[in-house]
Amino acid sequence: xxxxxxxxxxxxxxxxxxxxxxxxxxxxxxxxxxxxxxxxxxxxxxxxxxxxxxxxxxxxxxxxxxxxxxxxxxxxxxxxxxxxxxxxxxxxxxxxxxxxxxxxxxxxxxxxxxxxxxxxxxxxxxxxxxxxxxxxxxxxxxxxxxxxxxxxxxxxxxxxxxxxxxxxxxxxxxxxxxxxxxxxxxxxxxxxxxxxxxxxxxxxxxxxxxxx
Amino acid sequence: xxxxxxxxxxxxxxxxxxxxxxxxxxxxxxxxxxxxxxxxxxxxxxxxxxxxxxxxxxxxxxxxxxxxxxxxxxxxxxxxxxxxxxxxxxxxxxxxxxxxxxxxxxxxxxxxxxxxxxxxxxxxxxxxxxxxxxxxxxxxxxxxxxxxxxxxxxxxxxxxxxxxxxxxxxxxxxxxxxxxxxxxxxxxxxxxxxxxxxxxxxxxxxxxxxxxxxxxxxxxxxxxxxxxxxxxxxxxx
Numbered sequence: 001x002x003x004x005x006x007x008x009x010x011x012x013x014x015x016x017x018x019x020x021x022x023x024x025x026x027x028x029x030x031x032x033x034x035x036x037x038x039x040x041x042x043x044x045x046x047x048x049x050x051x052x053x054x055x056x057x058x059x060x061x062x063x064x065x066x067x068x069x070x071x072x073x074x075x076x077x078x079x080x081x082x083x084x085x086x087x088x089x090x091x092x093x094x095x096x097x098x099x100x101x102x103x104x105x106x107x108x109x110x111x112x113x114x115x116x117x118x119x120x121x122x123x124x125x126x127x128x129x130x131x132x133x134x135x136x137x138x139x140x141x142x143x144x145x146x147x148x149x150x151x152x153x154x155x156x157x158x159x160x161x162x163x164x165x166x167x168x169x170x171x172x173x174x175x176x177x178x179x180x181x182x183x184x185x186x187x188x189x190x191x192x193x194x195x196x197x198x199x200x201x202x203x204x205x206x207x208x209x210x211x212x
Numbered sequence: 213x214x215x216x217x218x219x220x221x222x223x224x225x226x227x228x229x230x231x232x233x234x235x236x237x238x239x240x241x242x243x244x245x246x247x248x249x250x251x252x253x254x255x256x257x258x259x260x261x262x263x264x265x266x267x268x269x270x271x272x273x274x275x276x277x278x279x280x281x282x283x284x285x286x287x288x289x290x291x292x293x294x295x296x297x298x299x300x301x302x303x304x305x306x307x308x309x310x311x312x313x314x315x316x317x318x319x320x321x322x323x324x325x326x327x328x329x330x331x332x333x334x335x336x337x338x339x340x341x342x343x344x345x346x347x348x349x350x351x352x353x354x355x356x357x358x359x360x361x362x363x364x365x366x367x368x369x370x371x372x373x374x375x376x377x378x379x380x381x382x383x384x385x386x387x388x389x390x391x392x393x394x395x396x397x398x399x400x401x402x403x404x405x406x407x408x409x410x411x412x413x414x415x416x417x418x419x420x421x422x423x424x425x426x427x428x429x430x431x432x433x434x435x436x437x438x439x440x441x442x443x444x445x446x447x448x449x
Contacts, residue, residue: 109299111295111297111299112299112300112301115293115295115298115299116301116311117288118260118262118288118292118293118295119292119311119312119315119356119357119360120285120288120289120312120315120316120360122285122315125315129301129311132301132302133301133302135302136302
């Protein structure tokens with residue numbers, strides 16, 4: 001396969017896995033926080049909202065230290081592998097997936113909840129209806145998390161190392177080509193990345209029943 | 213069907229409802245009238261067990277409900293309410309009307325279709341609720357309650373957003389509901405509507421129950437001078 005093909009495939013693999021992880025953990029936690037009233041829920045929410053603004057290089061640094069040879073998880077030997085990149089991107093996207101899901105669930109009108117209860121919903125059915133009602137907001141949470149993952153470069157550069165044929169993805173390739181002065185090629189890579197994002201978003205919207 | 217004894221409800225320090233004694237018969241239509249802020253909607257919420265009364269007894273079919281909150285779902289499901297400002301779930305008219313049956317794990321396209329037909333929205337059954345007018349939404353809100361066929365209907369100004377033709381339609385539906393044996397508590401600002409539909413009329417002012425009388429007596433020979441004044445459209449306090 002051509003080097004560009006490898007880069008594109010790896011980008012899809014890393015971003016897709018990171019999104020699966022971030023959404024897989026973020027959406028249920030967001031739904032739980034949005035629906036439940038338990039002690040500490042507000043504190044967790046505050047932490048998640050703060051996490052939405054995590055600086056990528058900081059996350060990259062922490063993951064780097066965790067996976068470095070002398071770090072606590074050094075024995076896994078994940079540093080400079082796609083796995084480390086997936087971990088870093090998941091950490092960055094997780095608070096966005098969770099935080100925006102909390103907001104979407106909380107935005108469902110309390111009056112609607114009351115009227116749904118009035119129609120004879122059990123507490124479980126009530127929660128299910130709220131989640132269904134919030135689904136457009138939840139989709140937006142997934143899209144925003146995906147946007148963060150696709151746009152990210154600082155963390156993956158640190159923990160992946162941009163090794164050709166091994167950990168080079170579109171965003172890190174763009175950095176490299178720009179540094180080497182190959183602006184035309186860098187720009188082309190950028191357009192490929194945009195194209196991927198466009199296709200992914202169209203697929204998400206189709207899930208929601210929107211025709212594009 | 214319902215017995216209310218020494219019922220009181222407070223929001224914070226403010227007593228918003230005080231009903232020493234009132235009964236609701238299983239087959240009657242009781243109209244609740246009174247100025248805005250009289251406590252009519254609060255009373256409906258209490259009758260639907262959506263709020264726990266601050267004091268007193270609420271007895272539904274021999275169950276002393278006021279002593280068993282949260283109320284068992286089976287009891288709540290005997291009652292249906294049409295809210296003053298209906299909120300519908302994201303979906304089609306059909307989705308909304310089918311919702312109550314879905315909660316009861318019953319799928320009855322017949323009942324859903326009949327309810328939609330009754331409010332004359334069959335041409336919009338597949339339409340998304342975002343495309344509906346205020347009056348149409350109000351009729352969907354009525355249909356979604358009709359689909360579950362409750363034994364007691366609580367109607368909070370169900371004709372407030374409707375044009376005269378649809379007021380007539382909804383009033384006819386209310387008569388049909390009664391022919392099928394359900395009881396109705398109707399909150400209305402329109403005393404003429406109360407006179408057209410009700411068996412008895414209750415007047416609430418500032419949370420106090422002023423009078424409950426058979427409809428004829430309420431309009432022709434009220435026991436309290438404030439009832440007469442209210443009917444004549446005068447200010448009552």
